[in-house]
Every structure is written in structure tokens, then in C-alpha cells.
Amino acid sequence: MPRYKLTIAYDGTEFCGWQKQEPPDPDDPTRRTTLRTVQGVVEEAVRDVLREDVVVMGASRTDSGVHALGQVAAFTSEPIEDKGIGWPESRGTDSLVKALNSKLPRDVLITGAEVVPHDFNPIGGAAEKEYTYTIECGPVRPLWDRAYVFHTWYELDLANMQQAAAAMVGEHDFAAFAQINHGRTTTVRTIFGCRVERAQAGHGAVRFVVRVSGSGFLYNMVRIIAGTLMEVGRGKIAPDAIGGIIESKDRRNAGPTLPPQGLRLEWIRYDTNDS
Known part of the structure; x- marks a missing residue:
């Protein structure tokens, strides 16, 4: 189960911050609405590429309108190679970066990826x-x-x-x-x-x-x-x-x-x- 560390740059202008948010819908309090956040679009891209329900954890919860050149996030993959699920280390991190960037909007860019220890904590380890x-x-x-x-x-x-x-x-x-x-x-x-x-x-x-x-x-x-x-x-x-x-x-x-x-x-x- 490889764990990957991502370095992420983004223009925060059109985002409601880094952290995923699903506040109640003002027109219908029984429903929730999903705001556009950096964590949300990155996690969606990772799940799309890996075909795996991973959780992406970010180091810094930047606010709406705040930008980043070197945000750090991490996720763990559980590859099942014969089913094309996950991202085994053998596929390399350069290919991972290219695959993720192909799925991301133009205001977010993965600038680097590396394999890290399983206990790597982007928040507590900073x-x-x-x-x-x-x-x-x-x-x-x-x-x-x-x-x-x-x-x-x-x-x-x-x-x-x-x-x-x-x-x-x-x-x-x-x-x-x-x-x-x-x-x-x-x-x-x-x-x-x-x-x-x-x-x-x-x-x-x-x-x-x-x-x-x-x-x-x-x-x-x-x-x-x-x-x-x-x-x-x-x-x-x-x-x-x-x-x-x-x-x-x-x-x-x-x-x-x-x-x-x-x-x-x-x-x-x-x-x-x-x-």
C-alpha cells in the first residue's frame, strides 16, 4: 500500500478554500451543497485516475481566495493491478503527476509527487x-x-x-x-x-x-x-x-x-x- 506525497500549486481566486465543505442548502436545509474547494477537485482527480475511493489529506487549510505555490497533501493507495485499481510504485511518480494534471482544472497544478512512509502525516509532520x-x-x-x-x-x-x-x-x-x-x-x-x-x-x-x-x-x-x-x-x-x-x-x-x-x-x- 504505497503512500504518496503531492506538492500542489493553485490560484485560490475561484475556490472556497482548501478544505472540502458541504454546508446546508439555503433553499432546502434538508439537503447539502458541495462548494468548490481545492481538496475537493484534487481528491476527485485522484479517485478518477486510481479508480479508488481514497482520501486526500492536506497540510494547510488555506482560506477562500488564498493561493499556494507549495501546498502538501498525501493519500494511500491499495493497488489491485489485475483490475487496474490504484497506483503501484512500479508505475512511477512522474506518470502519476501527468495523469493527475490531465484531470485537474487549469487553476490547480500538481508540481511533484513522491513515495513516503506509511505514517507520513502532512499536518502533524510539518x-x-x-x-x-x-x-x-x-x-x-x-x-x-x-x-x-x-x-x-x-x-x-x-x-x-x-x-x-x-x-x-x-x-x-x-x-x-x-x-x-x-x-x-x-x-x-x-x-x-x-x-x-x-x-x-x-x-x-x-x-x-x-x-x-x-x-x-x-x-x-x-x-x-x-x-x-x-x-x-x-x-x-x-x-x-x-x-x-x-x-x-x-x-x-x-x-x-x-x-x-x-x-x-x-x-x-x-x-x-x-x-
């Missing part, structure tokens, strides 16, 4: 994740790539944002950077890296990429970090105030939750013996 959030500032709002950046009219101070970002690094109680009713038993998280990079955009605009890596994140945590750093950049929050905001554990002291379109899951790292 050692580090990195997200980026892209902010564009300038006199003209973006048009063609508006689904991938957040636009602000304000000019932002890169040096102040970088100073504030550095204060996020370390193990802290990030209650001030989590959505109320986040549902987690603890709000303590470890941030391994947090920095802001400047990137040139067209039409005279400037882009700032907030890059955050950590062992795990609270609900909306990266979007709140990005919103707080934006407020620092425009002078509404002092760059040396981050430590106090963290210590306060009060959501009202941090910046706004920025919209989902600027957020992208870049990669997920696993310890060697887990992947």
Missing part, C-alpha cells in the same frame, strides 16, 4: 511553513494581477516595516494576531523568520512582500501580521510598539486583517525522516 503577503502601494490600483496583491494608496516606509517585522521573530503568545474565536487551545507560536522585501511593480507602483515562516500559524495570523506591518509603514503604529502589542494579547492593538488575495503559501518543510 516542521516549518512559509507564507508571503504582497502589498502594492501607488497612485494607480493594479488591474491584471488584482487577484494576487493588496493595494493601498498610502506610501510605506520599508525601514520601519523591517524593524517591526524583526520583532515578530521568536516564540510568543500571538493572541493579539489571531482572529477572535480562533478555536485553538493555545495561541503560543514560534516565528522563525519575518521580513519585508521591496519589489518593483509596473505603472510607477511599489510592492512590498511580507515573508513569514514559522512552525505553525493561528487563523488569519499572517494577514494580521501583514496588516500590522502596513500600519507601521504608513506611520500609524510605531515600529518599536510590536513587543507591547504582543505582550498585550489584545487583538484590538494590532493592525487590520488584510484581504485574502495577497496571501500565498510558499512551501512546507518536513524533517528528512518524515518525508
Whole structure:
């Protein structure tokens, strides 16, 4: 029974997030409706190719409108070769990638596949994740790539944002950077890296990429970090105030939750013996 790890990229614009959802039909509460999710379309493609009722487990439950370059998912196959069921290791992972991509819509792409140990857990085994959030500032709002950046009219101070970002690094109680009713038993998280990079955009605009890596994140945590750093950049929050905001554990002291379109899951790292 081989277990496969998939690396998946997707444009989250037209998805209701990663996780499968079947809420009650608003017109008929006795029935349920299936929303379009990344997990749903990937699982459908895997089942179609393998002719097997597998369950695809994803590492990160990205929200509606959030993108991914390096989402990770896994499934286990039970091949019955004489019936053409499943995917035996002998068929190779390159062929698996091609077969799955032939079944997927154009806003999802499997970028890699590998055989992993039977106990590989894409959620619990993740050692580090990195997200980026892209902010564009300038006199003209973006048009063609508006689904991938957040636009602000304000000019932002890169040096102040970088100073504030550095204060996020370390193990802290990030209650001030989590959505109320986040549902987690603890709000303590470890941030391994947090920095802001400047990137040139067209039409005279400037882009700032907030890059955050950590062992795990609270609900909306990266979007709140990005919103707080934006407020620092425009002078509404002092760059040396981050430590106090963290210590306060009060959501009202941090910046706004920025919209989902600027957020992208870049990669997920696993310890060697887990992947």
C-alpha cells in the first residue's frame, strides 16, 4: 500500500478554500451543497485516475481566495493491478503527476509527487511553513494581477516595516494576531523568520512582500501580521510598539486583517525522516 506525497500549486481566486465543505442548502436545509474547494477537485482527480475511493489529506487549510505555490497533501493507495485499481510504485511518480494534471482544472497544478512512509502525516509532520503577503502601494490600483496583491494608496516606509517585522521573530503568545474565536487551545507560536522585501511593480507602483515562516500559524495570523506591518509603514503604529502589542494579547492593538488575495503559501518543510 504505497503512500504518496503531492506538492500542489493553485490560484485560490475561484475556490472556497482548501478544505472540502458541504454546508446546508439555503433553499432546502434538508439537503447539502458541495462548494468548490481545492481538496475537493484534487481528491476527485485522484479517485478518477486510481479508480479508488481514497482520501486526500492536506497540510494547510488555506482560506477562500488564498493561493499556494507549495501546498502538501498525501493519500494511500491499495493497488489491485489485475483490475487496474490504484497506483503501484512500479508505475512511477512522474506518470502519476501527468495523469493527475490531465484531470485537474487549469487553476490547480500538481508540481511533484513522491513515495513516503506509511505514517507520513502532512499536518502533524510539518516542521516549518512559509507564507508571503504582497502589498502594492501607488497612485494607480493594479488591474491584471488584482487577484494576487493588496493595494493601498498610502506610501510605506520599508525601514520601519523591517524593524517591526524583526520583532515578530521568536516564540510568543500571538493572541493579539489571531482572529477572535480562533478555536485553538493555545495561541503560543514560534516565528522563525519575518521580513519585508521591496519589489518593483509596473505603472510607477511599489510592492512590498511580507515573508513569514514559522512552525505553525493561528487563523488569519499572517494577514494580521501583514496588516500590522502596513500600519507601521504608513506611520500609524510605531515600529518599536510590536513587543507591547504582543505582550498585550489584545487583538484590538494590532493592525487590520488584510484581504485574502495577497496571501500565498510558499512551501512546507518536513524533517528528512518524515518525508
